[in-house]
Amino acid sequence: MSVSVLLIGVIGLGITLLAGVIALVFISGGAREEARRIYRLLDERYSRLENELRRAQDERSEAQQEARRLEERLQEERPERLEWELRHASEELERWRQAHLELQQQLGQQKQEWLERTEKQDQRLLELEQERQHLMEELERWHGRYTEAHQEVKRLKQERSETGRKIEQLSQLRERLLEELREIGKG
Numbered sequence: 635m636s637v638s639v640l641l642i643g644v645i646g647l648g649i650t651l652l653a654g655v656i657a658l659v660f661i662s663g664g665a666r667e668e669a670r671r672i673y674r675l676l677d678e679r680y681s682r683l684e685n686e687l688r689r690a691q692d693e694r695s696e697a698q699q700e701a702r703r704l705e706e707r708l709q710e711e712r713p714e715r716l717e718w719e720l721r722h723a724s725e726e727l728e729r730w731r732q733a734h735l736e737l738q739q740q741l742g743q744q745k746q747e748w749l750e751r752t753e754k755q756d757q758r759l760l761e762l763e764q765e766r767q768h769l770m771e772e773l774e775r776w777h778g779r780y781t782e783a784h785q786e787v788k789r790l791k792q793e794r795s796e797t798g799r800k801i802e803q804l805s806q807l808r809e810r811l812l813e814e815l816r817e818i819g820k821g
Contacts, residue, residue: 672755676748683744687737694730701727 704720 672751676744679744680741683737683741687734687741690730690734690737694727694734697723697727697730 701720701723704723
């Protein structure tokens with residue numbers, strides 16, 4: 635029985651550590667919420683299995699005690715009824731051993747499913763982080779292009795403004811020259 639208690643303690647510690655790792659890994663909003671939901675579901679399932687395991691261990695212990703009592707009575711009395719009760723208690727004990735074994739297997743399967751789900755979540759989180767990094771790099775490239783284009787627009791506006799001033803100056807010069815030519819033509 636102490637091995638079973640130790641096994642429950644080790645499994646509990648492992649699941650607690652695994653839950654802590656899951657909580658640390660899922661730092662983004664959606665992933666964190668999914669991790670909490672998974673953690674709650676797995677925690678409920680673990681608690682249920684742990685309770686069933688404890689109940690099975692208690693019943694197994696009771697069956698062992700009953701078998702010992704019946705064996706002692708059989709040694710003293712040896713009636714056929716006691717032999718039947720002993721056989722029945724032994725069968726009951728064997729059933730509880732089987733139930734205990736099945737619960738341990740279910741717990742092992744649950745742990746494996748947990749590990750696989752955690753691994754998938756880790757992989758998805760890594761993919762999302764890589765995608766985020768790629769998008770940030772792309773955003774930086776576009777920001778650089780935008781800045782360059784903005785500077786080019788400013789430069790072209792300045793050139794246009796200077797060209798406008800030159801055209802204005804040339805128009806004024808043309809008007810003066812035309813006026814001077816008219817005066818020369820009159821004189």
